[in-house]
Amino acid sequence: MMLLIVLSGFLFSALTRPIGSIFKQALPWVFTALPVLLFIYFCSQIGVVSSGDSLTWTYKWVPSLGLDLVFELNGLSLLFALLITGIGSLVFFYSTYYLKGHAYMDRFYGYLSMFMASMLGVVLSDNLLALFIFWELTSISSFFLIGFNNEDPKSRKSALTALSITGLGGLVLLGGIILLSSIGGTYSFSELLSQRNSILSSSSYCWILVFVFIGSFTKSAQFPFHFWLPGAMKAPTPVSTYLHSATMVKAGIFLLAKMTPLLGGTPAWNHTLMIVGGITMVYAAIHSLFRVDLKGILAYSTISALGILVFLIGVGTEKALLAVGIFILTHALYKAALFLITGIIDYQTGSRDVSQLKGLQHVMKPVAIAGFIAALSSAGFPLFLGFLSKEIMYEATFKYAEIGILLTAAIVLTKIFLLVAGFWAGISPFTGELPENLKATKKPSPILWVPPLLLGVGSVLFGVFPALIEQSLIQPVFANISGLDTSIYLALWHGFNTVLLLSILTLIIGTAIYFQWKPSEGKFARTLRFEKISPQTLLEGFAVGFHTFAGVWTRAVQNGYLRNYVLSILAFLTVIMGYRFYEGVSIYLDWNQLSEITPSEVIVVTLMVISIIFAIVSTSRTASIVALGVVGFANCLFFLFYSAPDLAMTQFSIDTLTVLLFMLVLFKLPKNKIFSSKRIRIRDAVLSVLFGLLIAILTLEVFEEPSVTDISKYYADNAYLLAKGRNVVNVILVDYRGMDTLVETTVLIIAAIGVFSLIKLNLNPSKEQ
Amino acid sequence: MKSLIFRTASIYLLPLLLLFSIFILLRGHYLPGGGFVGGLMAGVAFLIHSFAFGLKETRNIIKINPGFLMPIGLTICVLAALAPWIVSLPLMTGLWFEEPFKFVGMVGSALFFDIGVYLVVVGSTLIIMFTIADTV
Known part of the structure; x- marks a missing residue:
């Protein structure tokens, strides 16, 4: 059942082509049905999960790797699954109009449902390895969606930036997961939970933390990896709504919350998260004030909100973890609404410039209502869901030990700025006089304004009646993150206290700033001055530098001259072996053990030496090649003397072939000339003599090791019994190690094709003309 | 090469060497030899012929593009490896006919495997040789 639910998105995206070609018109509606059905299913599970149970489905996938598809539906994953499918439904629905008539409509829905499926996989997987796979799949589908307008080079660049940052983070996360499993001996998260103590006390705990943090921070756009998120705003607005505010980021x-009961509760965990989250939330909140593009404002306020969440997980008290649960829901509801509204404004007026948009309430009333609700919820006005989450947040930081004041100050500051940003996005475009050039704006279709309004209804409904979500949704989430069974309680009224005072202060100061501070191009331009030291510039500079270094390195080492390759390989081996022998070498030669030297061997060795010398000094190319052939044949004779007829035979054929091929090529070349200077020749001579010497020593040293004859004896004894062959060498090739031979023949074919294409296809661009 | 002796000799060498290479291939399971060496020898045989009469003549004798020998050989290898599957034995298990064949001796899946190797080696040697010889 659950397998089908998670994979249905992949199934749908695979069916995009066939469905798309048959029902061109109905395609968006067919796809919209999917998240709606899933949402209904997950809603029906609320009852079971809120009673404290968790549902588990297990499917074997690759048991030998410990990789199973184990899906667990508990409080935390249910909240996320509801967000994914719920907001997914709205976004799918919204896009049916927003992208109407777009050439890549089918593709869009394919990517979107692929993303939804991978995201469900991430939140539902109990097996960490499976979680990693789904995690990477979300990065990949996000890459396609950001680069959806693939004719735009900026779009492509943003997609690539996002993919490389999140992909890199994912890779690091894999390292953390592997470390975890090497300590716990399993990839199953629920089994790891029971080994919390051994993980906390292990020496690699620190590394696990680093890896998991980098994985989460890149995905959730924390400082200094945050810059891919504003770039990702190049995606169509429904995508930004879905991926880059509500779910994927x-x-x-989610990962940090999931890991809290396993890895959390230590100073390293809490302090790092508090610092990184704190920096991110303040930094991004300030940034959002300087943007004029509505989507830019929303992007930075999203980063800031993510910072708040990380910060709260870092604070880690019961109240803070409770705030995490509520704020995830709150933020998803109001931020998705704001994004959808921005999309509507963009669609209807063709502008996203906040300093130009005014008085749109006269032309799009329902959108204005949704905008006001979202902005007020984001600001945390009483009776909106944002109020609840803000109260709990302030309470959590205020009561935090000695530095409570500092933390509270940071979060109040962030909240004030976010309030301003929220007002800019949700209120500013609708109030004031409607400028002349916007008078002609048409009323948007209900398909566009119903989704943000529904989200607004959610914000108000849960804000007025927190009991609706208290026990059913938030309690199990809290239980999952904190690992405690303390009963939680959400109230609208906490009495007159400092927290309420702070809350009122936030509203007053924020509103005051909203009326005083007008975003403008000039202010935005001034922030660009600091671009030089922004993490984005630094990282991109690093990437460019790396690229340049790689270029220089490749040109130095891979310069295309065979002689240089051979030289560097031999020099490297010589240095390695030389170092090895420098450490000390034990050669012991027992003359009695050696077999007697026969006259034929003496003759062959003499022949070899003479032909080597001849090959070096000869001025005729043909003679040199023939001399080298003689060396090869002499070698074969040695194989024969020491009873290896198969080897000798093969060597004979190979040598003949080599000499003939050489002849074929060199026969046609002009007369042999000496191109190398004397110095180079001496250098080569020294290197080759040295190399030969070291190899000789190595060979002698090998004799010191007692030889293992078990395997060869087994082969020899069983060749006829098992494989009906008397020639052991051949039996090894075609039977014992037949699979190797099969692969080797394939390699041979690849080599032949390689030679053919290198020479015939003439891929060198400079030679094309 | 214009040498008359070499030319005359190579006319007789080609069939002899080819026969010899097949002989080497077939005896491989019991005595020194096998598909790989056999294939190399066949390659040498054609190479010698092309030295004497030029590449064009050799191509005419072979008729087909030697590149085709590679996939054919590989297919035979894979089929020989897969054959035991049909009788539900693990892959690459040797299957043998009960009675020896005339001239050839015992025939089994290993022999077919070796024939596959032989064809691949002949094919790739000739492809490499022809390509290089073509360009110079």
């Missing part, structure tokens, strides 16, 4: 938060 929260995968990092």
Whole structure:
């Protein structure tokens, strides 16, 4: 059942082509049905999960790797699954109109449902290895969606940046997962939970933390990896709504929340998260004030909100973890609404410039209502869901030990700025006089304004009646993150206290700033001055530098001259072996053990030496090649003397072939000339003599090791019994190690094709003309 | 090469060497030899012929593009490896006919495997040789 639910998105995206070609018109609606059905299914599970149970489905996938598809539906994953499918339904629905008539409509829905499936996989997987796979799949589908307008080079660049940052983070996360499993002996998260103590006390705990943090921070756009998120705003607005505010960027938060009962509760965990989250939330909140593009404002306020979540997980008290649960829901509801509204404004007016948009409430009333609700919820006005989460947040930081004041100050500051940003996005475009050039704006279709309004209804409904979500949704989430069974309680009224005072202060100061501070191009331009030291510039500079270094290195080492390759390989081996022998070498030669030297061997060795010398000094190319052939044949004779007829035979054929091929090529070349200077020749001579010497020593040293004859004896004894062959060498080739031979023949074919294409296809661009 | 002796000799060498290479291939399971060496020898045989009469003549004798020998050989290898599957034995298990064949001796899946190797080696040697010889 659950397998089908998670994979249905992949199934749908695979069916995009056939469905798309048959029902061109109905395709968006067919796809919209999927998240709606899933949402209904997950809603029906609320009852079971809120009673404290968790449902588990197990499917074997690759048991030998410990990789099984184990899906667990508990409080945390249910909240996320509801967000993914719920907001997914709205976004799928919204896009049916937003992208109407777009050439890549089918593709869009394919990517989107692929993303939804991978995201469900991330939140539902109990097996960490499977979680990693789904995690990477979300990065990949996000890459396609950001680069959806593939004719735009900026779009492509943003997609690539996002992919490389999140992909890199994912890779690091894999390292953390592997470390975890090497300590716990399993990839199953629920089994690891029971080994918390051994993991905390292990020496690699620190590394696990680093890896998991980098994985989460890149995905959730934390400082200094945050810059891919504003770039990702190049995607169509429904995508930004879905991936880059409501769901995918929260995968990092999800991971941290999931890991809290396993890895959390230590100073290293809490302090790092508090610092990184704190920096991110303040930094991004300030940044959001300087943007004029509505989507830019929303992007930075999203980063800031993600920072708040990381920060709260870092604070880690009961109240803070409770705030995490509520704020995830709150933020998803109001931020998705704001994004959808921005999309509507963009669609209807063709502008996203906040300093130009005014008085749109006269032309799009329902959108304005949704905008006001979202902005007020984001600001945390009473009776909105944002109020609840803000109260709990302030309470959590205020009561945090000695530095409570400092933390509270940071979060109040962030909240004030976010309030301003929220007002800019949700209120500013709708109030004031409607400028002349916007008078002609048409009323948007209900398909566009119903989704943000529904989200607004959610914000108000849960804000007025927190009991609706208290026990059913938030309690199990809290239990999952904190690992405690303390009963939680959400109230609208906490009495007159400092927290309420702070809350009122936030509203007053924020509103005051909103009326005083007008975003403008000038202010935005001033922030660009600091671009030089921004993490983005630094990282991109690093990437460019790396690229340049790689270029220089490749040109130095891979310069295309065979002689240089051979030289560097031999020099490297010589140095390695020389170092090895420098450490000390034990050669012991027992003359009695050696077999007697026969006259024929003496003759062959003499022949070899003479032909080597001849090959070096000869001025005729043909003579040199023939001399080298003689060396090869002499070698074969040695194989024969020491009873290896198969080897000798093969060597004979190979040598003949080599000499003939050489002749074929060199026959046609002009007369032999000496191109190398004397110095180079001496250098080569020294190197080759040295290399030969070291190899000789190595060979002698090998004799010191007692030889293992078990395997060869087994082969020899069983060749006829098992494989009906008397020639052991051949039996090894075609039977014992037949699979190797099969692969080797394939390699041979690849080599032949390689030679053919290198020479015939003439891929060198400079030679094309 | 214009040498009359070499030319005359190579006319007789080609069939002899080819026969010899097949002989080497067939005896491989019991005595020194096998598909790989056999294939190399066949390659040498054609190479000698092309030295004497030029590449064009050799191509005419072979008729087909030697590149085709590679996939054919590989297919035979894979089939020989897969054959035991049909009788539900593990892959690459040797299957043998009960009675020896005339001239050839015992025939089994290993022999077919070796024939596959032989064809691949002949094919790739000739492809490499022809390509290089073509360009110079």
